[in-house]
Amino acid sequence: MFKLTFVEIPIGPQHPALHEPILLRLKVDGEEVIDSEISTGYNHRGVEKLLEKNTWIKSIYISSRICGICNAVHMQTYVQGIERLLGIEPPPRANYIRTIVMELERIHSHMLLFAVMAETIGFDTLFMIVMKDRERVMYLKDLVTGNRVHADIHIIGGVKRDIDDSKKEVILKELAYIEQRVKNYKKIMHEDYTFQKRLVNVGYVSRNYALKNSLVGPPARASGIPYDIRALEPYAAYSELDFRVVMREEGDSWSRMMVRLDEIMESIEIIRQALSKLPQGSIALKTIPRVVKQGEYISRVEAPRGELIYHIVSRGGNTPYRVKVRTPSFFNVLNTEKLFIGHKLADVPVILVSFDPCISCMERVLLIEDKDKLRYLTLKQLSRWQPK
Amino acid sequence: MEELGNECSLQPIGPYRYQCIIEKEKIRGLAHRLSAMETSFLLLTATDYPDEKKFELTYVFWNHVSKSLIIIKTHVSRDSPQIDTISDLFPGATYSEAEAYDLVGVDFIGNPHIKRGIFAPPDVVEKGIFPLRKDSGV
C-alpha cells in the first residue's frame, strides 16, 4: 500500500542573479521518485522588452545586470555582437583584459558551486573553507574592475580600465595560492567517502540524451561531447591562448563536478598566459559609436554555466529592434525535468545542483503529506530525507 | 551540407555559418533530416515585423560533425500565426516554443507544453496581450 506524497518546491521571484522561479513537482512513492514536472513563471523576459526601449549604450549596462554571477560574459556577448554589426575590432590589449576578467569570473562561479554542492551533501566545513578561498578571487576582481561582483568593464570598442604591473604581481601571487587549494579539493573529491557515495552514478546523462536535449556547458562536457565555444568559435583573445577543453565520459554528478574543478585549473593557466602575453597599445577606440547599421548577428560565448547566445537584430537607429537572450540554465534546468525519475528523494538536490542553476533562490521545499499536513523543508533537509 | 540542398540551399554567411530561408511547411522535413545528422537545437527567436505583417522565426542548430551553425529562417503571417512543432524530434526545443507562444503568440501545433502563463507574468496573461509584440503597449 503506497502513500502518495507531493513535494513542491516554490522559488521566489526576487533574485538578482539569473534565475527563473520554478516549481518542481515530484510524485514520490515511499522514497523513490516516480514522476517529475517543472513549471516555470519566468521573470527575466522583461529584460528583452527593456533592451528594445533603451539606446545601445544604456542597454549594455542593462544586459550586464541580467545575472549577478556571469555579468561579464553577458556584457561580452552583447558588446561582441554590436561590434560585429558595426564592423569594428577592439584593440588587442582590450581583448586580453576582457579575457582575464571573464576567466576570473569563471573561477569564482565554479568555486561557489563546489561550496554549494558540499553544503548540500552535508559537508559544511568544506563549504566554509571554499568560501574563504573564494573571497580572494573576489578581491582580485575588485582590483581589476572596481567592484567585487559587477565588472562593468566593457564598452563598445574596448575596455574602460587598464591593468598595470603592480596589479599583475598581486594577481599572480593570489593565483598561486588558489591553485594549491584547488589541487586539495580535487584530492578530496577522489578520496572522500561522502563524495563517492553521494555523487557517483547519480543523475546519469547519456551522450544521446545530452545531444537531443541541447544540454550545454559542463553537463554536456561531462557526457562526452566536446562542446566549448572558446575552442569552437574563439572570441576575445582565446584564439591566441593555449588551453585544453576539459571532457569526461562518465556522465554522472561526480564527473560534472570534476569537470568544473579541472576548468578552474585551466582558467588559472589561461590568466597566467594572458598576463605574460599582454600586448601594448590602447585599450579603447577614441569615440564610441552610437548608431548601428541594419543587420543581425548571433553572438555566442562560453559562460561558466554553459553556452550563452544573444540574437541581436538592428534596423538602424540608436535602439535595438530585437534582442533575444538564451541563457545556459534555460536548457540545462528545464529540459532535465524527467531525469529525477527512478532516483531516491535525497538525490534530487544533488542532481539539481550538479546542473548549476542559481541555487540561492531554491531554498524552500513544501512537503504535502496526505493532502492535509503541510511541512516546509530546506533543500538541505530534503537531501537527508528518510521515510518514516 | 549537401543533404539539405534540395529542400533549402544553404548560403554561407560567415566562417562555419550557413543560413537558408524556407516556407513554414517545410520545417518538419528539414528537422527530420537534421535530427539524423548529430545536430543539436540551440535557439528559436520570434521577431515581430508589424509593417510587413509577419512574425519571423529563426531556428539555430549546431552540427557536431561539421562543426557549423545552421540558421533557418521562416515566417508566419500575423493574422494566423501557426506552424508545426519540432519538439518531438528535438526535445530541447519544447520550452523555446512554449516561450515563443507565451511572449509573441505564435502557435506551435502539436507541442503539449503550450499554454499561457509559463513565462509571462499573471497580469499580462489576464489582459490577453503578448508582451513582445510591437503593439502590446507594455
Add this chain to the structure above:
Amino acid sequence: MKLSILKEALTNIIKKPITKAYPITKRDIAIPESHRGLHYVDFSKCTGCSLCAIDCPSNAIQMTKIELKLGTNPKNLYPIIDYEKCVFCYHCVYICPVKAYITTNNFELAGSPEITSLNFSMKNLQRDEIK
C-alpha cells in the same frame, strides 16, 4: 587526506575568525584604491556638454542650472548625481571629454545625509553648500 582536512578544521578553531565584524573593526577592511565608490563633479572643469546625463543607464544624473559664471560653462548647466538611483557603473566618469569627475573609494553611503553630489561638488569649489 582525510586527516589534513581534520587538521585544517582544528587549526581554524584556534585561529581568529576570518569574518570581520565590520562596523566594529572598520580599519581592517581591504578595499583597493580603485574601488568604484562615491563620485562627484569638479565644477571648475565641467563644460555642460551633458554627455553623462544622456548616457546614464539609470537616469541618475540631472543637469541643473547653477549660476556659477565660471567661464568654462556658458550655459551654466551642471550635473548632479542622485546616489539613490546610481548603479556606480562609472560610465559618466569614462565618457566625460574633459575628465571632470572626481572618484573616491568611499563605499559607506547608506544612511549618509547627502543623497546627491551637489554639496560634494560645491565644497570642492570652496563655495557654500546649497540646501
